[in-house]
Amino acid sequence: MPKGIPNPAAMYGIYLRSWGYEVSIVRNGKRYFQQFGRASYGGDAQALRQAQEWRDGVVRSVPPVPRRTRAEKLRVNNTTGVSGVFCQVAPGGKVRAWVAKTYIGQDEILRTDFPVNTVGESAQALAIEERARQLERMDGLAKLHPAEESIRTSPPSAPAGLLAPKRSKSEIRRSTNSSGVSGVHFKAPNPGHPGYWLAITYTAGRGSVSKAFSIKEHGPEKAKQLAIEERQRQLEEKLAFLQQDSSVAARTPPLSIPFLLDQPSQASSLQHGMTAGGTRPPQ
DNA sequence: AGGGAGGAAACGTTGCGATG
């Protein structure tokens, strides 16, 4: 997808990554983003589905600024102090007229001139009043993406329960994994050693537990099988520990959409201010 | 009064280095 060309509606704000999908939406200079790896969500379809759900939540909860608000914002090149109001200056530097101009739509641009030689000194004030009237005719929200409005106005889709929860890292099998089972590794201390299979599981706040199964004692297949079973047991133990420990965490919703929470500490982890304008090269 | 060029601002999109 070339830069600047909108994604298809289903992929609005969603970008394909080698490892999954990334959601990135900018609203009022703030970027909302979250990443959804295939490995973390149990496959491509689930990762995409989660990314779309998260994006829809952002789109619904953070609507674009009203067009009128945007039009009222003073630009740096504004010389009159009132957006949409400017003066026409004659070659000698004398003000010829004050003008109120407002872009309503592609085929409707409002404009009224107040020549100083006709209306006198009140030309500027009249232009400001006219600009205010013109803004009354500007409604709706800023247009951002063809799919934005339909997403924002559509009801939330499937209940979150149908979505697979994010896997913990210990459930993710890396592409470099040699055993086919996450947390199960073959180790050989030295060239002469027959080696052993190791089951290892890490639990935050508790450290790692591991158990080795020697090939010399069990044989290669049996040792591996025992390590896999041990790994499974470790995961169950870990789960029990986390459930016991999560009585506090249970009071907070799992996989909640952080931007919906009015907590700056959470929001800051997924938002960062955009360097609007400042990073843009001169045209 | 009308029209259009120029350009600032905003935001979607992409790339890539850093981090754990």
Add this chain to the structure above:
DNA sequence: CATCGCAACGTTTCCTCCCT
């Protein structure tokens, strides 16, 4: 390797200015 975080580029919107 997965994820994070940021910078930068291209397009669109629409304000400002100027010319006829």
